[in-house]
Amino acid sequence: xxxxxxxxxxxxxxxxxxxxxxxxxxxxxxxxxxxxxxxxxxxxxxxxxxxxxxxxxxxxxxxxxxxxxxxxxxxxxxxxxxxxxxxxxxxxxxxxxxxxxxxxxxxxxxxxxxxxxxxxxxxxxxxxxxxxxxxxxxxxxxxxxxxxxxxxxxxxxxxxxxxxxxxxxxxxxxxxxxxxxxxxxxxxxxxxxxxxxxxxxxxxxxxxxxxxxxxxxxxxxxxxxxxxxxxxxxxxxxxxxxxxxxxxxxxxxxxxxxxxxxxxxxxxxxxxxxxxxxxxxxxxxxxxxxxxxxxxxxxxxxxxxxxxxxxxxxxxxxxxxxxxxxxxxxxxxxxxxxxxxxxxxxxxxxxxxxxxxxxxxxxxxxxxxxxxxxxxxxxxxxxxxxxxxxxxxxxxx
Amino acid sequence: xxxxxxxxxxxxxxxxxxxxxxxxxxxxxxxxxxxxxxxxxxxxxxxxxxxxxxxxxxxxxxxxxxxxxxxxxxxxxxxxxxxxxxxxxxxxxxxxxxxxxxxxxxxxxxxxxxxxxxxxxxxxxxxxxxxxxxxxxxxxxxxxxxxxxxxxxxxxxxxxxxxxxxxxxxxxxxxxxxxxxxxxxxxxxxxxxxxxxxxxxxxxxxxxxxxxxxxxxxxxxxxxxxxxxxxxxxxxxxxxxxxxxxxxxxxxxxxxxxxxxxxxxxxxxxxxxxxxxxxxxxxxxxxxxxxxxxxxxxxxxxxxxxxxxxxxxxxxxxxxxxxxxxxxxxxxxxxxxxxxxxxxxxxxxxxxxxxxxxxxxxxxxxxxxxxxxxxxxxxxxxxxxxxxxxxxxxxxxxxxxxxxxxxxxxxxxxxxxxxxxxxxxxxxxxxxxxxxxxxxxxxxxxxxxxxxxxxxxxxxxxxxxxxxxxxxxxxxxxxxxxxxxxxxxxxxxxxxxxxxxxxxxxxxx
Numbered sequence: 015x016x017x018x019x020x021x022x023x024x025x026x027x028x029x030x031x032x033x034x035x036x037x038x039x040x041x042x043x044x045x046x047x048x049x050x051x052x053x054x055x056x057x058x059x060x061x062x063x064x065x066x067x068x069x070x071x072x073x074x075x076x077x078x079x080x081x082x083x084x085x086x087x088x089x090x091x092x093x094x095x096x097x098x099x100x101x102x103x104x105x106x107x108x109x110x111x112x113x114x115x116x117x118x119x120x121x122x123x124x125x126x127x128x129x130x131x132x133x134x135x136x137x138x139x140x141x142x143x144x145x146x147x148x149x150x151x152x153x154x155x156x157x158x159x160x161x162x163x164x165x166x167x168x169x170x171x172x173x174x175x176x177x178x179x180x181x182x183x184x185x186x187x188x189x190x191x192x193x194x195x196x197x198x199x200x201x202x203x204x205x206x207x208x209x210x211x212x213x214x215x216x217x218x219x220x221x222x223x224x225x226x227x228x229x230x231x232x233x234x235x236x237x238x239x240x241x242x243x244x245x246x247x248x249x250x251x252x253x254x255x256x257x258x259x260x261x262x263x264x265x266x267x268x269x270x271x272x273x274x275x276x277x278x279x280x281x282x283x284x285x286x287x288x289x290x291x292x293x294x295x296x297x298x299x300x301x302x303x304x305x306x307x308x309x310x311x312x313x314x315x316x317x318x319x320x321x322x323x324x325x326x327x328x329x330x331x332x333x334x335x336x337x338x339x340x341x342x343x344x345x346x347x348x349x350x351x352x353x354x355x356x357x358x359x360x361x362x363x364x365x366x367x368x369x370x371x372x373x374x375x376x377x378x379x380x381x382x383x384x385x386x387x388x389x390x391x392x393x394x395x396x397x398x399x400x401x402x403x404x405x406x407x408x409x410x411x
Numbered sequence: 412x413x414x415x416x417x418x419x420x421x422x423x424x425x426x427x428x429x430x431x432x433x434x435x436x437x438x439x440x441x442x443x444x445x446x447x448x449x450x451x452x453x454x455x456x457x458x459x460x461x462x463x464x465x466x467x468x469x470x471x472x473x474x475x476x477x478x479x480x481x482x483x484x485x486x487x488x489x490x491x492x493x494x495x496x497x498x499x500x501x502x503x504x505x506x507x508x509x510x511x512x513x514x515x516x517x518x519x520x521x522x523x524x525x526x527x528x529x530x531x532x533x534x535x536x537x538x539x540x541x542x543x544x545x546x547x548x549x550x551x552x553x554x555x556x557x558x559x560x561x562x563x564x565x566x567x568x569x570x571x572x573x574x575x576x577x578x579x580x581x582x583x584x585x586x587x588x589x590x591x592x593x594x595x596x597x598x599x600x601x602x603x604x605x606x607x608x609x610x611x612x613x614x615x616x617x618x619x620x621x622x623x624x625x626x627x628x629x630x631x632x633x634x635x636x637x638x639x640x641x642x643x644x645x646x647x648x649x650x651x652x653x654x655x656x657x658x659x660x661x662x663x664x665x666x667x668x669x670x671x672x673x674x675x676x677x678x679x680x681x682x683x684x685x686x687x688x689x690x691x692x693x694x695x696x697x698x699x700x701x702x703x704x705x706x707x708x709x710x711x712x713x714x715x716x717x718x719x720x721x722x723x724x725x726x727x728x729x730x731x732x733x734x735x736x737x738x739x740x741x742x743x744x745x746x747x748x749x750x751x752x753x754x755x756x757x758x759x760x761x762x763x764x765x766x767x768x769x770x771x772x773x774x775x776x777x778x779x780x781x782x783x784x785x786x787x788x789x790x791x792x793x794x795x796x797x798x799x800x801x802x803x804x805x806x807x808x809x810x811x812x813x814x815x816x817x818x819x820x821x822x823x824x825x826x827x828x829x830x831x832x833x834x835x836x837x838x839x840x841x842x843x844x845x846x847x848x849x850x851x852x853x854x855x856x857x858x859x860x861x862x863x864x865x866x867x868x869x870x871x872x873x874x875x876x877x878x879x880x881x882x883x884x885x886x887x888x889x890x891x892x893x894x895x896x897x898x899x900x901x902x903x904x905x906x907x908x909x910x911x912x913x914x915x916x917x918x919x920x
Contacts, residue, residue: 094706116709116878148714152705293669298710301885304670 026051029076030165030226034234038244045247048141049161050077055246060349062249066212067350069241070171072233073250075218076226079124079141080164083134085155092126092134095149097281097303099294103128108192108209112281112289113145114299118306119269119278120286121145122262125209127194135160139262145270149298165226169233170216170253172400173240175408178206178217180236187407189217200225208408211250213257215402215409255344256351256398258317260284265315265343265357279359280306283313313340316365317397320354320373321388323347329373331358331390339364342373351397356390367392417442418914419676419684421658421702422692422854422893424452428641428652429476429907430690430892430914432483435648437915442684443650444676446657446854449635450642452692453853453860454902456635460840462791463731466634467844468853468860469902470727470780470798471497471749473625475637478547479904483644490630490640493785497627498748501598502830503755506740508594509748512626520592527589531599537570539624546898546905549881549913549920551872559871579867582616583756593755601753605778605802606860606900608724610763611756615867622865622901627749629785637902656680657854661689661703661889671707673888688888690910694855694862695719695875695895699884701856708885715876719895720869723846723858724766726804728777728823730797731790731840736781738831747784752777752826766803771819774826776802794839799823806846806857816845861900862893871897882910883918890914 029035029050043054052074055062065071083091092100096111103109105128112123122145124138136142143159150157169177178186183197183206194207202225210216221229234242254261262268266279280303281290290303320326325347331340340360348355356373358365365371371390376383402409418434420427423445435441449455453468472492479485498516501508508518513532515525541562548555563571577585582603586596600611603620610616630636642652657679664674675685691698695716699705705713735743738750753759753776762772778800783790790796801823808815820843827834846858855862863869872880875895882890892910894900913920 090706094710116711145710149710151713151717152700291669293667295665295669296671296707296709300669301709 029074030223031074031076031167031230033227034230035074035244043246047077047247048079052077053244053246055248056244059246059248059252062243062245063252063349065241065243066171066214066245066249066253068172069243070169070174070177070216070237071243071245071249072230073168073170073245075166075168076164076223077161078166079138080160081136081138081142081146082158082160083136083146083155084132085153086132087153087155088132088134091150091153091155092136093294094153094297095146096126097290097297097299099291100126100128100134101294105130106194108194108207110289112284112286114281114303115269116298116302117269117278118280118299118302119272120266120281120284121269123260127207129194140268163223164220165223166218166220167230167233168210168212168216168218169242170210170212170214170245172215172402172409173242174216175410176240177233177237177242179410180240181232187410189408190406191404200228204229211257211259212253213259213396213398213403214253214400215405252346252348255346255355255357256348256396258357258396260315260357261344265359276312279313279315280311282306282311283315283359285315311362313359314362314365316358316360317393318342318356318358318371318373318390319393320345320356320375320390322375322386323354324375324377324386324388325354326356326373326375326388329356329375331360332372332374332387333364334370334372336372339371348397353397354388355393355397365392367394416440417686418688418690419444419686420690420692420892421676421698422446422452423450423638423642423652423654424692424893425454425638425641425902425904426892426894426907426910427452427690427692428638428645429479429483429904430692430911431650431652432641432645432648433908433911434914435645435650437911439915441645441650442686443645443652444656444658444678444684445652445654448655450652450654451635451638453849453855454634454638456633456789459729459842460731463729463794463796463840464633464789465729465782465796465798467727467729468849469634470782470800472628472630472634472637472902473623474901474903476546476903476905476908479908483641485637485640485644488640488643488647490637492628493631494747495626495628497629498745499598499627500741500745500748500750501594501754502738502741502750502752503594505594507738507745508592508598509745510595510598518594520595524590524592524595528595531589534570534573535621535624537566538574539621541566542621542898545871546903547909549909550874550897551880552920577617579615580617581612581614582620583611583760585617586611586756597753597755597759598751600756600759601751601776601778604759604763604776605800606725607864607866608720608722608766608803608805610760612760613763618867619865622899629780629782631786633782633786633789634902641904658702663703663707663886671886673886688890688914690890690892690914692893692907694721694857694859694893695879695891696721696856697854698891698895699879703886703889712876712878712885715878719863719875720866721857721859721863721895722806723849723855723860724803724805725860726801726819726846727844727849728797728799728801728820729842729844730838732795732797732834732837733839734793734837735795736797736831736834736837746781750779752779752830763803766805769805769807769809771804771808771815771822772802773822775804775819775823777823777826801843804845806850806859808845812845812847816843819843819845862895865899870899874899881920882913883920887918890918
C-alpha cells in the first residue's frame with residue numbers, strides 16, 4: 015500500500031491519474047467512489063457518451079476494488095466463493111461472476127482475472143476483503159486488497175483498438191473478448207484486458223500507479239486522431255444500462271448490507287442463471303440455490319422497452335390489472351437503442367416475455383409534476399449489443 | 412472394506428456408543444472407530460500412576476439419560492453404582508457445610524436459609540425437569556417447539572413468571588437475593604460455573620446451574636464402567652467396535668450433478684472405510700473443520716462453526732496418595748462425598764477474574780472426589796486416589812500450558828493444603844490435565860468437556876450452530892451425535908440416542 019502516513023488528513027484520495035483528470039475536468043464536477051475522487055463528467059455528458067459510441071473514451075477505473083488471490087488453493091477457494099466454474103476461466107482470461115451468502119443471495123458481482131496459474135485478481139463493486147477472508151478458512155491462499163496498488167483506465171469505443179495499435183501494442187487486435195495480454199511500458203508492465211462496462215468494443219488497461227500519468231499522456235497523444243475523449247461516471251452509467259449490466263447498490267442490494275430479508279436477490283432473480291454451475295461441486299449458497307430452483311424464485315429482473323420518451327427512473331411497475339408488481343431500478347432514454355429502456359425487478363410470475371406491464375412515470379416540466387402510465391414490453395437480450403463488441407480480430411482502424 | 416451400506420461412527424465416547432447401540436438394535440450395520448486404545452471418550456477410567464486408576468475426564472455421574480439406561484439394559488451389562496445421592500461437603504474456614512439436595516446435614520445455617528434452600532432446590536428441580544423433558548427431543552421441529560412452549564406454560568403461572576424473570580440472570584444476584592449464608596451461596600453457585608468459562612456474576616449462570624440439578628452418583632470402577640457397559644450393549648446389539656483407529660478425514664464423493672455427499676472415512680493408517688452414513692461423535696470443530704474441511708461447507712456456516720465457543724476453562728487433578736487424606740472438620744465418613752472448595756461467591760468470582768485475561772486462578776475453585784473410597788480396586792491396598800476438577804484454567808493461557816502447568820499445580824496444592832494440611836506429605840504422584848492436555852487426550856478441540864459452552868446462545872436449536880442443530884449436517888450422510896449437539900455435555904447419552912433416531916429417519920426430522 016502506498017498510503018502516506020498523513021492519510022487521515024484526507025478522507026478521500028486523488029487517483030493516480032488525478033493530475034490529468036483534474037486538468038481535463040473543465041466542469042469541475044466530482045464525486046466520491048470509495049476511497050477516491052472521480053469525475054462525474056469532464057466537458058459534456060452527452061458528448062462524452064457520443065464519443066464512447068462513435069470514437070473512444072478513457073474512464074478512470076482506479077477506485078475499483080481489487081483483490082489479489084494467490085496460493086496452491088486459489089482455484090479451489092475461488093470455486094467455493096463464486097457461483098460459476100472458475101476452472102473454465104483459463105489463465106489469461108477474465109470471467110464475470112457473482113458470489114452469494116449461504117442463503118443464495120448475491121453478495122456482489124465482479125470480474126475474475128486469471129492472471130496466471132494460482133493467481134487471480136478479483137474486481138468487485140463493493141469492498142469484499144472481509145467476506146473473502148471469512149471464506150478463506152481451510153484454504154491455502156493469500157488474499158490481499160490491491161485497490162491502491164493498481165491504477166486502471168477503461169478505454170472503450172469503436173476506435174479503442176486502433177488507439178492501442180498506435181500505442182504500439184503489437185497484435186492487440188487479436189486479443190479475444192475477455193482475454194488478457196501484457197505489454198512492456200516504460201520499464202513497467204501494461205496489462206490489457208478486453209473487458210469493460212459499456213457493452214462496446216473496449217479494453218481495460220492496468221498499470222503501476224507510478225506510470226499512470228505517463229500512460230494517460232501517451233493514450234491522449236496517440237489518440238487524438240481516433241477521437242479519444244475522457245469520460246465521466248454519468249456517461250458510463252448510460253452505457254452500462256444500454257448494455258444491460260446490473261450494478262450493486264442500484265439494481266440489487268448486496269446481501270451482507272441487507273437488514274430486511276426480502277430486499278436481497280439471488281442470481282436467478284437477477285437474470286444470471288447462466289452464472290450458476292451446480293455441477294462444479296460445493297460453493298457457498300449452492301444448497302439454497304438448489305432449493306430455489308425447485309421451489310421457484312420470488313423475483314425476476316426484466317429489461318423493459320417503455321412507451322414514450324420519459325425515463326422510467328424509480329417507476330413502480332403494474333400488471334394489466336393495475337396491481338403493483340415491481341419497480342424500475344435503472345432507466346434512461348437510450349440514444350444507441352433509440353428506445354426508452356429500463357431494468358426492473360418484478361415479482362414472479364410477472365415479467366415473462368409477452369406480459370403486459372405498465373410503468374408509472376412521474377416527470378416534471380417547468381416545476382409542474384405529471385404522471386404517465388407507460389406500457390412496457392419485456393425485451394430479451396441487451397438493448398445495445400453491437401457486433402464490434404465481439405469481433406475478432408477487433409476493428410483496428 | 413467397501414461396504415457402503417454401513418454406518419460408521421467416528422468416536423467411541425458415550426454418545427457414539429449409545430448411537431451405535433441404537434442403530435444396531437434397529438438392524439443397521441454399525442462400525443465404531445475409536446482413536447484411543449479403549450472406548451469411552453472423556454468417560455473413561457485409566458491408570459495415571461502405576462497401580463492408581465481414575466476417571467480421567469468426568470468423575471461423577473449426574474445426568475445419565477434414563478431412557479438409555481433402561482433401553483440398553485446397562486445394569487445387566489455391568490453398570491453398577493458404588494454410591495448414589497452423594498452429599499456435597501462445602502469446605503470453609505469455619506468448618507464444612509454438608510448438603511444433600513434441599514437438606515442441610517451439617518453446618519450452621521439459619522432457619523430462614525433452610526426454608527429458602529428448600530424452595531430454591533424444589534424450583535431448580537422443576538426447571539431442570541423442564542429442560543430434561545427436552546433432552547430426548549429433536550430441537551426446533553415445529554412440533555417439539557410447541558411441546559417446549561407447552562411445557563413452559565405447564566409450569567404454572569408463578570413458576571413460569573419466575574423462570575422468565577431469572578432465566579438469563581447471573582446466579583450471583585439470584586443467590587444474594589435468596590440466601591444469607593456465604594458458604595451456602597458459594598456451594599450453590601458452583602453448579603452454575605463448573606466447567607464453564609463463567610463466574611457467578613456472569614449472565615445466564617442461573618441457566619447453566621440447571622444442568623447440574625441431578626443427584627450425583629459414582630459408578631463402581633469409575634466412569635469407564637458406564638462406557639464399558641455401553642460398549643457391551645452396542646456389541647450385543649451387533650455393532651462392531653474398533654479401538655486404536657483414529658480417523659484422519661472424511662471421504663466426500665461428488666455426484667454427477669455436482670452434489671457432494673459423504674462416502675466414508677480415511678483412517679490415519681491410510682485405510683479407507685466406505686460408508687453411506689457417517690455419524691461423528693467428535694466435537695463440531697473437529698468434525699467440520701478438521702475431518703471434513705471448511706471447503707465442503709458454505710462460508711457462513713463454516714464461520715459459525717469457527718466461532719462456536721469451545722474453549723475449556725477447567726483442569727483435572729489426579730493425586731496418588733499413600734493413605735486417606737484428612738480435611739479439617741470433615742469426618743472420615745464424609746470423605747467419600749463430593750467435596751467442594753467454593754467458600755463464598757466472592758472467592759469464585761475472584762478465581763474467575765484472571766481467566767478473562769488468559770491467566771489461571773491463583774486460588775482455584777475445586778470439586779474433589781476420593782473414588783478409591785467407594786472402589787478400592789482403583790488404588791493399591793492402603794492407598795487412595797483423589798480426583799478434582801480445577802477451575803479456572805483457560806485453554807488459551809498466556810505463555811502456554813507447558814510453562815503454566817507446574818504453577819497451576821502448585822496453586823492447587825496450596826489451596827488443598829489450606830483445608831487438608833497433611834495432604835502434601837501423602838502425595839505419591841500427581842497428574843494435572845489442563846484444557847490443552849484434555850484436548851490432546853480426548854481429541855476435543857479446545858478441551859471443553861461439553862465440546863463447547865453450554866449457554867443459551869449455544870442451546871437447543873442453536874447447538875452447535877444453526878444448520879446442524881438437528882444432528883443432520885449440510886453434507887448429506889454426515890451426522891453429529893456428540894456433546895456439541897443438543898442437549899450437550901455431561902454423561903447423558905441423549906445426543907447419541909437422538910442422532911440415531913434422525914439417522915434412522917434418513918435425516919428428516
